[in-house]
Amino acid sequence: MPRPLIITDCDGVLVEFVRPFTDYLLAEHDLTLSLETFALAGNIRDAAGNVLPVADFPPLLQGFFTTHMPRQRAVAGAADSLAQLAGYCDVVVLTNIADIHADTRTGVLRQLGMPYRVISNQGGKGPAIRALLDEFQPSASVFIDDLPPNHSSAAKLAPDVHRLHMVAEHDLRHLIPAAPDAHARIDDWADALPHIEAQITANVGAAA
Known part of the structure:
Protein backbone atom coordinates (compact mmCIF):
# COMPACT_ATOMS: atom_id res chain seq x y z
CA MET A 1 0.00 0.00 0.00
CA PHE A 17 17.75 30.94 8.94
CA VAL A 18 17.43 34.57 10.01
CA ARG A 19 19.66 34.47 13.09
CA PRO A 20 22.60 32.56 11.57
CA PHE A 21 22.35 34.60 8.35
CA THR A 22 22.41 37.83 10.37
CA ASP A 23 25.48 36.59 12.28
CA TYR A 24 27.17 35.66 8.99
CA LEU A 25 26.53 39.07 7.44
CA LEU A 26 28.04 40.89 10.41
CA ALA A 27 31.02 38.61 11.02
CA GLU A 28 32.04 38.04 7.42
CA HIS A 29 30.99 41.26 5.66
CA ASP A 30 30.33 43.92 8.34
CA LEU A 31 26.74 44.13 7.16
CA THR A 32 23.51 44.26 9.15
CA LEU A 33 20.05 42.89 8.41
CA SER A 34 17.06 44.98 9.42
CA LEU A 35 13.78 43.16 8.91
CA GLU A 36 11.49 46.07 8.12
CA THR A 37 9.83 44.03 5.38
CA PHE A 38 9.97 40.32 4.60
CA ALA A 39 12.26 40.66 1.58
CA LEU A 40 15.85 40.02 2.63
CA ALA A 41 17.22 41.82 -0.40
CA GLY A 42 16.79 45.53 0.26
CA ASN A 43 17.05 45.18 4.03
CA ILE A 44 20.81 44.65 4.22
CA ARG A 45 22.90 47.71 5.13
CA ASP A 46 26.60 48.46 5.24
CA ALA A 47 28.45 50.04 8.18
CA ALA A 48 27.46 53.51 6.98
CA GLY A 49 23.78 52.60 6.90
CA ASN A 50 23.53 52.41 3.13
CA VAL A 51 21.18 49.82 1.66
CA LEU A 52 23.08 47.16 -0.22
CA PRO A 53 22.11 46.90 -3.90
CA VAL A 54 19.72 44.05 -4.56
CA ALA A 55 22.17 42.62 -7.11
CA ASP A 56 24.69 42.03 -4.29
CA PHE A 57 22.32 39.76 -2.38
CA PRO A 58 22.62 36.45 -4.30
CA PRO A 59 26.41 36.13 -3.75
CA LEU A 60 25.92 36.77 -0.04
CA LEU A 61 23.26 34.09 0.16
CA GLN A 62 25.43 31.58 -1.69
CA GLY A 63 28.33 32.45 0.59
CA PHE A 64 26.18 31.72 3.61
CA PHE A 65 25.16 28.33 2.29
CA THR A 66 28.76 27.53 1.38
CA THR A 67 30.32 28.33 4.77
CA HIS A 68 27.63 28.66 7.45
CA MET A 69 24.99 26.01 6.76
CA PRO A 70 26.46 23.74 9.49
CA ARG A 71 25.76 26.53 12.00
CA GLN A 72 22.02 26.38 11.44
CA ARG A 73 20.01 24.92 14.29
Whole structure:
Protein backbone atom coordinates (compact mmCIF):
# COMPACT_ATOMS: atom_id res chain seq x y z
CA MET A 1 0.00 0.00 0.00
CA PRO A 2 1.29 3.51 -0.76
CA ARG A 3 2.28 5.60 2.24
CA PRO A 4 1.37 9.23 2.92
CA LEU A 5 3.95 11.75 1.72
CA ILE A 6 5.24 14.78 3.63
CA ILE A 7 7.00 17.40 1.47
CA THR A 8 8.58 20.08 3.62
CA ASP A 9 10.63 23.20 3.12
CA CYS A 10 13.84 23.57 5.14
CA ASP A 11 14.89 27.16 5.97
CA GLY A 12 12.40 28.73 8.32
CA VAL A 13 10.49 25.46 8.74
CA LEU A 14 13.03 22.82 9.81
CA VAL A 15 16.06 25.00 10.58
CA GLU A 16 16.55 28.59 11.65
CA PHE A 17 17.75 30.94 8.94
CA VAL A 18 17.43 34.57 10.01
CA ARG A 19 19.66 34.47 13.09
CA PRO A 20 22.60 32.56 11.57
CA PHE A 21 22.35 34.60 8.35
CA THR A 22 22.41 37.83 10.37
CA ASP A 23 25.48 36.59 12.28
CA TYR A 24 27.17 35.66 8.99
CA LEU A 25 26.53 39.07 7.44
CA LEU A 26 28.04 40.89 10.41
CA ALA A 27 31.02 38.61 11.02
CA GLU A 28 32.04 38.04 7.42
CA HIS A 29 30.99 41.26 5.66
CA ASP A 30 30.33 43.92 8.34
CA LEU A 31 26.74 44.13 7.16
CA THR A 32 23.51 44.26 9.15
CA LEU A 33 20.05 42.89 8.41
CA SER A 34 17.06 44.98 9.42
CA LEU A 35 13.78 43.16 8.91
CA GLU A 36 11.49 46.07 8.12
CA THR A 37 9.83 44.03 5.38
CA PHE A 38 9.97 40.32 4.60
CA ALA A 39 12.26 40.66 1.58
CA LEU A 40 15.85 40.02 2.63
CA ALA A 41 17.22 41.82 -0.40
CA GLY A 42 16.79 45.53 0.26
CA ASN A 43 17.05 45.18 4.03
CA ILE A 44 20.81 44.65 4.22
CA ARG A 45 22.90 47.71 5.13
CA ASP A 46 26.60 48.46 5.24
CA ALA A 47 28.45 50.04 8.18
CA ALA A 48 27.46 53.51 6.98
CA GLY A 49 23.78 52.60 6.90
CA ASN A 50 23.53 52.41 3.13
CA VAL A 51 21.18 49.82 1.66
CA LEU A 52 23.08 47.16 -0.22
CA PRO A 53 22.11 46.90 -3.90
CA VAL A 54 19.72 44.05 -4.56
CA ALA A 55 22.17 42.62 -7.11
CA ASP A 56 24.69 42.03 -4.29
CA PHE A 57 22.32 39.76 -2.38
CA PRO A 58 22.62 36.45 -4.30
CA PRO A 59 26.41 36.13 -3.75
CA LEU A 60 25.92 36.77 -0.04
CA LEU A 61 23.26 34.09 0.16
CA GLN A 62 25.43 31.58 -1.69
CA GLY A 63 28.33 32.45 0.59
CA PHE A 64 26.18 31.72 3.61
CA PHE A 65 25.16 28.33 2.29
CA THR A 66 28.76 27.53 1.38
CA THR A 67 30.32 28.33 4.77
CA HIS A 68 27.63 28.66 7.45
CA MET A 69 24.99 26.01 6.76
CA PRO A 70 26.46 23.74 9.49
CA ARG A 71 25.76 26.53 12.00
CA GLN A 72 22.02 26.38 11.44
CA ARG A 73 20.01 24.92 14.29
CA ALA A 74 16.80 22.92 14.19
CA VAL A 75 13.48 24.65 14.75
CA ALA A 76 11.91 23.53 18.01
CA GLY A 77 9.88 20.38 17.54
CA ALA A 78 10.79 19.83 13.90
CA ALA A 79 12.97 16.74 14.30
CA ASP A 80 10.65 14.99 16.76
CA SER A 81 7.55 15.74 14.70
CA LEU A 82 9.08 14.47 11.48
CA ALA A 83 10.40 11.38 13.25
CA GLN A 84 6.87 10.58 14.39
CA LEU A 85 5.48 11.13 10.89
CA ALA A 86 8.29 9.12 9.30
CA GLY A 87 7.05 6.05 11.18
CA TYR A 88 4.27 5.73 8.62
CA CYS A 89 4.97 8.46 6.02
CA ASP A 90 7.62 9.14 3.41
CA VAL A 91 9.36 12.45 4.10
CA VAL A 92 11.11 14.61 1.48
CA VAL A 93 12.79 17.97 2.08
CA LEU A 94 12.23 20.30 -0.88
CA THR A 95 14.55 23.27 -0.46
CA ASN A 96 15.37 26.24 -2.67
CA ILE A 97 19.15 26.01 -2.74
CA ALA A 98 21.67 25.47 -5.51
CA ASP A 99 22.32 21.85 -6.42
CA ILE A 100 25.91 22.09 -5.17
CA HIS A 101 24.65 22.63 -1.61
CA ALA A 102 22.25 19.66 -1.51
CA ASP A 103 24.78 17.18 -0.09
CA THR A 104 25.82 19.59 2.67
CA ARG A 105 22.19 20.26 3.54
CA THR A 106 21.52 16.51 3.67
CA GLY A 107 24.42 16.02 6.07
CA VAL A 108 23.45 18.93 8.30
CA LEU A 109 19.87 17.73 8.57
CA ARG A 110 21.05 14.23 9.38
CA GLN A 111 23.18 15.61 12.23
CA LEU A 112 20.11 17.46 13.50
CA GLY A 113 18.09 14.25 13.60
CA MET A 114 16.34 14.64 10.24
CA PRO A 115 17.84 12.00 7.92
CA TYR A 116 15.56 12.54 4.94
CA ARG A 117 15.91 12.82 1.21
CA VAL A 118 16.77 16.36 0.12
CA ILE A 119 15.80 17.79 -3.26
CA SER A 120 17.26 21.12 -4.32
CA ASN A 121 14.97 23.45 -6.24
CA GLN A 122 14.91 26.90 -7.77
CA GLY A 123 11.81 29.03 -8.15
CA GLY A 124 8.25 27.89 -7.61
CA LYS A 125 7.92 24.45 -6.05
CA GLY A 126 4.82 23.29 -7.90
CA PRO A 127 6.68 21.33 -10.62
CA ALA A 128 8.85 19.49 -8.10
CA ILE A 129 5.83 18.67 -5.93
CA ARG A 130 3.95 17.36 -8.98
CA ALA A 131 6.93 15.16 -9.85
CA LEU A 132 7.10 13.78 -6.30
CA LEU A 133 3.40 12.97 -6.28
CA ASP A 134 3.80 11.15 -9.58
CA GLU A 135 6.79 9.25 -8.19
CA PHE A 136 5.33 8.19 -4.84
CA GLN A 137 1.63 7.96 -5.71
CA PRO A 138 0.92 8.62 -1.99
CA SER A 139 -2.26 7.76 -0.16
CA ALA A 140 -2.26 11.34 1.18
CA SER A 141 0.13 14.27 0.87
CA VAL A 142 1.03 17.39 2.85
CA PHE A 143 3.23 20.28 1.71
CA ILE A 144 4.76 22.61 4.32
CA ASP A 145 6.44 25.91 3.42
CA ASP A 146 6.88 29.44 4.78
CA LEU A 147 6.58 31.35 1.49
CA PRO A 148 3.13 32.16 0.06
CA PRO A 149 4.28 31.99 -3.61
CA ASN A 150 5.29 28.35 -3.12
CA HIS A 151 1.79 27.51 -1.94
CA SER A 152 0.36 29.25 -5.00
CA SER A 153 2.68 27.24 -7.21
CA ALA A 154 1.64 24.02 -5.46
CA ALA A 155 -2.05 24.87 -5.69
CA LYS A 156 -1.73 25.38 -9.44
CA LEU A 157 0.17 22.19 -10.28
CA ALA A 158 -0.67 19.86 -7.39
CA PRO A 159 -4.10 20.97 -6.14
CA ASP A 160 -4.76 17.76 -4.20
CA VAL A 161 -1.83 18.23 -1.81
CA HIS A 162 -2.76 19.67 1.58
CA ARG A 163 -0.87 22.95 1.90
CA LEU A 164 0.25 24.05 5.36
CA HIS A 165 1.73 27.52 5.69
CA MET A 166 4.30 27.56 8.51
CA VAL A 167 6.55 30.48 9.49
CA ALA A 168 8.52 28.86 12.30
CA GLU A 169 10.88 31.81 12.91
CA HIS A 170 9.41 34.33 15.35
CA ASP A 171 11.24 37.25 13.74
CA LEU A 172 9.39 36.70 10.45
CA ARG A 173 5.87 35.79 11.53
CA HIS A 174 4.54 39.33 11.66
CA LEU A 175 6.06 40.13 8.26
CA ILE A 176 4.50 37.28 6.26
CA PRO A 177 0.72 37.31 5.83
CA ALA A 178 -1.21 34.07 5.64
CA ALA A 179 -0.75 32.44 2.24
CA PRO A 180 -4.05 32.75 0.34
CA ASP A 181 -3.47 29.43 -1.44
CA ALA A 182 -2.64 27.45 1.70
CA HIS A 183 -5.29 25.42 3.49
CA ALA A 184 -4.05 26.41 6.96
CA ARG A 185 -1.50 28.61 8.73
CA ILE A 186 0.23 27.08 11.78
CA ASP A 187 3.58 28.45 12.90
CA ASP A 188 4.87 25.88 15.38
CA TRP A 189 5.35 22.15 15.21
CA ALA A 190 3.54 21.39 18.46
CA ASP A 191 0.28 22.48 16.84
CA ALA A 192 1.20 21.48 13.30
CA LEU A 193 1.81 17.80 14.07
CA PRO A 194 -1.76 16.93 15.15
CA HIS A 195 -3.11 18.98 12.25
CA ILE A 196 -0.96 17.04 9.76
CA GLU A 197 -1.91 13.71 11.31
CA ALA A 198 -5.59 14.61 11.16
CA GLN A 199 -5.30 15.55 7.48
CA ILE A 200 -3.54 12.30 6.67
CA THR A 201 -6.15 10.25 8.52
CA ALA A 202 -9.02 12.06 6.81
CA ASN A 203 -7.53 11.78 3.33
CA VAL A 204 -6.54 8.14 3.68
CA GLY A 205 -10.00 7.33 5.05
CA ALA A 206 -11.69 9.14 2.18
CA ALA A 207 -9.62 7.22 -0.36
CA ALA A 208 -10.30 3.83 1.23
